[in-house]
Amino acid sequence: WCLHLFHGGNAIYKSGVRIVLSLEISADAHVRGYVGEKIKLKCTFKSSSDVTDKLTIDWTYRPPSSSRTESIFHYQSFQYPTTAGTFRDRISWAGNVYKGDASISISNPTLKDNGTFSCAVKNPPDVYHNIPLTELTVTERGFGTMLSSVALLSILVFVPSAVVVILLLVRMGRKATGVTKRSRSSYKKSSIEVSDDTDQEDSNDCMSRLCVRCAECLDSDYEEAY
Numbered sequence: 001w002c003l004h005l006f007h008g009g010n011a012i013y014k015s016g017v018r019i020v021l022s023l024e025i026s027a028d029a030h031v032r033g034y035v036g037e038k039i040k041l042k043c044t045f046k047s048s049s050d051v052t053d054k055l056t057i058d059w060t061y062r063p064p065s066s067s068r069t070e071s072i073f074h075y076q077s078f079q080y081p082t083t084a085g086t087f088r089d090r091i092s093w094a095g096n097v098y099k100g101d102a103s104i105s106i107s108n109p110t111l112k113d114n115g116t117f118s119c120a121v122k123n124p125p126d127v128y129h130n131i132p133l134t135e136l137t138v139t140e141r142g143f144g145t146m147l148s149s150v151a152l153l154s155i156l157v158f159v160p161s162a163v164v165v166i167l168l169l170v171r172m173g174r175k176a177t178g179v180t181k182r183s184r185s186s187y188k189k190s191s192i193e194v195s196d197d198t199d200q201e202d203s204n205d206c207m208s209r210l211c212v213r214c215a216e217c218l219d220s221d222y223e224e225a226y
Contacts, residue, residue, distance in 0.1 A: 022048040027132035034141040043102040043119035055123040
């Protein structure tokens with residue numbers, strides 16, 4: 001007899017019987033990378049059972065326009081990256097099974113790495129799961145992309161620095177204003193300045209008296225004339 005498995009949402013159909021998945025796997029449908037820059041292929045899973053040393057993770061790769069698949073990574077308590085083929089010595093573990101993470105990384109990617117990757121996880125007794133596929137596209141990083149990255153980095157560095165400088169200048173300005181006000185309020189005249197002010201006041205007083213006396217004399221002469 002044969003088993004016919006069909007995927008449908010969070011369930012599969014086995015010989016026409018709907019079975020709810022106890023192990024659900026998620027992965028990015030599309031990943032874009034650049035030649036020579038490490039790429040991370042994310043894969044997460046949710047299991048209804050606790051993680052044990054029986055848990056296994058398998059990553060496979062299928063080239064474009066091909067039905068041939070290649071095993072590139074296996075995990076069971078330890079990591080076993082492929083030691084042959086296109087991805088030899090370029091696959092590294094980037095996950096944590098106790099956090100539901102089954103991700104891997106590809107070092108020094110090339111244009112030949114374009115293709116479809118699949119992540120399969122089994123955590124007995126949870127063995128039925130969906131099979132997510134990730135399409136990887138690797139391209140050369142163009143001058144425009146590099147320029148954009150440099151500009152973004154410059155903005156991220158310049159803007160915070162400019163804000164800090166402005167805040168420092170404002171703070172220094174406030175301190176200078178406070179010192180000036182305190183200097184003015186605490187300023188005391190010297191004895192010479194006080195004396196000069198007193199002499200000036202006496203002189204002004206004498207001039208006022210003289211003017212009054214002259215006015216009285218004029219009034220007196222005016223009256224005698226009549």
